[in-house]
Amino acid sequence: MVIPLFFGITLVSFTVIHLAPGSPTDLQTQMNPKVSAEAIQRLRSFYGLDKPLHIQYLIWLKKLLKLDFGNSFSTDNRKVIDKISERIPITIMINILSLLLILIVAIPIGILSATHRNSLFDKLTTVFVFIGFAVPTFWLALLCMILFGINLGWLPISGIKSLGFEQTSFAAIALDRVKHLILPVLLSAFGGLAGFSRYTRSTMLEVIRQDYIKTARAKGLPEQTVIYRHALRNALLPVITILGLSVPGLIGGSVIFETIFAIPGMGQLFYGSVMARDYPLIMGILVIGAFLTLLGNILADISYSLADPRIRNI
Amino acid sequence: MMVILFFLVSFFAPLLAPYDPGEINVKEVLMPPNTQHFMGTDQLGRDILSRVIWGSRISLKVGFVAIGISTLIGTLLGAIAGYYRGWVDSIIMRLVDVMLCFPAFFLILAVIALLEPSIWNIMVVIGVTGWMGVARLVRAEFLSLREREFVLAAKAIGSSDVRVIFLHILPNALAPVLVSATLGVSGAILTESALSFLGIGVQPPIPSWGNILSAGKDNIEIAWWLSLYPGLAILATVLAYNLLGEGLRDVLDPRLKV
Numbered sequence: 001m002v003i004p005l006f007f008g009i010t011l012v013s014f015t016v017i018h019l020a021p022g023s024p025t026d027l028q029t030q031m032n033p034k035v036s037a038e039a040i041q042r043l044r045s046f047y048g049l050d051k052p053l054h055i056q057y058l059i060w061l062k063k064l065l066k067l068d069f070g071n072s073f074s075t076d077n078r079k080v081i082d083k084i085s086e087r088i089p090i091t092i093m094i095n096i097l098s099l100l101l102i103l104i105v106a107i108p109i110g111i112l113s114a115t116h117r118n119s120l121f122d123k124l125t126t127v128f129v130f131i132g133f134a135v136p137t138f139w140l141a142l143l144c145m146i147l148f149g150i151n152l153g154w155l156p157i158s159g160i161k162s163l164g165f166e167q168t169s170f171a172a173i174a175l176d177r178v179k180h181l182i183l184p185v186l187l188s189a190f191g192g193l194a195g196f197s198r199y200t201r202s203t204m205l206e207v208i209r210q211d212y213i214k215t216a217r218a219k220g221l222p223e224q225t226v227i228y229r230h231a232l233r234n235a236l237l238p239v240i241t242i243l244g245l246s247v248p249g250l251i252g253g254s255v256i257f258e259t260i261f262a263i264p265g266m267g268q269l270f271y272g273s274v275m276a277r278d279y280p281l282i283m284g285i286l287v288i289g290a291f292l293t294l295l296g297n298i299l300a301d302i303s304y305s306l307a308d309p310r311i312r313n314i
Numbered sequence: 315m316m317v318i319l320f321f322l323v324s325f326f327a328p329l330l331a332p333y334d335p336g337e338i339n340v341k342e343v344l345m346p347p348n349t350q351h352f353m354g355t356d357q358l359g360r361d362i363l364s365r366v367i368w369g370s371r372i373s374l375k376v377g378f379v380a381i382g383i384s385t386l387i388g389t390l391l392g393a394i395a396g397y398y399r400g401w402v403d404s405i406i407m408r409l410v411d412v413m414l415c416f417p418a419f420f421l422i423l424a425v426i427a428l429l430e431p432s433i434w435n436i437m438v439v440i441g442v443t444g445w446m447g448v449a450r451l452v453r454a455e456f457l458s459l460r461e462r463e464f465v466l467a468a469k470a471i472g473s474s475d476v477r478v479i480f481l482h483i484l485p486n487a488l489a490p491v492l493v494s495a496t497l498g499v500s501g502a503i504l505t506e507s508a509l510s511f512l513g514i515g516v517q518p519p520i521p522s523w524g525n526i527l528s529a530g531k532d533n534i535e536i537a538w539w540l541s542l543y544p545g546l547a548i549l550a551t552v553l554a555y556n557l558l559g560e561g562l563r564d565v566l567d568p569r570l571k572v
Contacts, residue, residue, distance in 0.1 A: 004408060005408075005411060005412055005415060008408060008409070008411070008412030008415075009412055009415055009416070011412075012412055012413070012416070016421070016424055016425060016428070130553065130556065130557070131549070131553065133552075133553075133556055134500065134548075134549050134550075134552035134553035134556055135549055135552075136504055136507055136508065136527075136545060136548045136549065136552070138508060138511050138527070139527060139541070139544075139545030139548060139549070140545075142527065142530060142531055142541040142545070143541060143542070143545070146541060248414070248415070248416070248417040248418065249417070249418075251417040251420070252417035252418055252419030252420055253419070255419055255420070255423065255512070256419075256508060256511070256512065259512065260531065270420065270423065271423070271512060273427075274423050274424065274426075274427040274514065275427075275513070275514075277427060279428075282424050282427060282428075283424075285420065286416070286420055286421065286424050289416065289417050289420045290415045290416045290417070290420075293415045293416070293417060294415050297415075
């Protein structure tokens, strides 16, 4: 099930890379009129560009499996895989924190909206959710930067640590990290919050209507137990799937947030490589991004089967 | 919800009406706050209000064309997959799964980097990366509709497959597509503004809400008005389309048809 997806990802990426007008050797040859036709030909065969397309694809695939994405086109010419692996931890950390935030905040809100349906709380959160769907998050990021960073001066607006903090105490460093991370994580989670709380609400509403809830209530169980022990468990199952599906959104969103907040993560690297037309780097991040998404989906599938005993026996 | 429909229609029209074409190139004043320029001016002295109004044209154009493209592709692929089933269906659904694996934004950025950031390219790319949802919807509708009697009847009188698909099944499958398209427009507008914000979308001097915001980011300490107003415009437009979509969904939901 995963293998065809893997091939599909590499195939699509390969197609995208060959959309680029001109060939990768143009950078070294087009600008220089003294380069002879023979030299161009030699360059092409060095890079394997004169072989038919499907052979090129297979060569690229083999390199991929060894995690060799080639060298970056930019001036430092380092291996693409090195550049990416430096940056991945930060992006992953921010995304995990965002996911946790979404879970911690959205699920209770969803539950409470479902149990107190049509109350003021429910109506308010519905309005909030609608606005949340419509808000361009980068705009919100700008506004937050203006408000918290500049006018109120509470939070720093770039990077993940301030200068010269390595020498201070551990607590100060930790606090500094937190201060830098609050805005990006919060904003990254913002979009997901709206969707998640709404989804939790609707699954809870469906579950509450079920007969087994009526049974539980008829048995005389306190409402608390009914909701949290019985209803919640069943409502959470589809939520887990959605969790996995929201990973690509988070990864994509990281491009915007890391650029705005100048955080040295994968998203910012991607943006930089796009601006610089650094093709090996672009393709490397694209493939890795897709794989991270695939990983997220697989994890979601696994957790779903762990959580739902009905599926476990398959 | 129905009242909101009117909200949207009123939003649609006036934005297209009061153009102030002349005002855009008033390069005299350099950055005053809101006095006779209701939204201030930008770093080159252009009036923000007019730029926001003109920006709506771009955003709406991109939104509609991009969604048009993605709906077209998605409907076609979904219809073929749902109607013919078998291996055609499997291949198309695999394609959908693969495309869904890519963080959409990454893909869009990568493709636009490889081509140039022109409006047309943006529209095509957003369209080509967004068809998957529509395809799934249409396929689901087709899977259920193809078993109905009217399809059997059409086939019995010898209608060709193409005729059956387009004339008979498709009109009945369109309701969720309409809802998805409306919501898709708002998504496309958000994506286009994000792209312009990053500098890979609509290029200045053509005004787009996103690229005004990008100027806002550069001048964040001195010109808060550059950051506030275009975003509000995006918010209002996207909200309007979302509400319209939700309203449409409530109206068209077959479960409500007793």
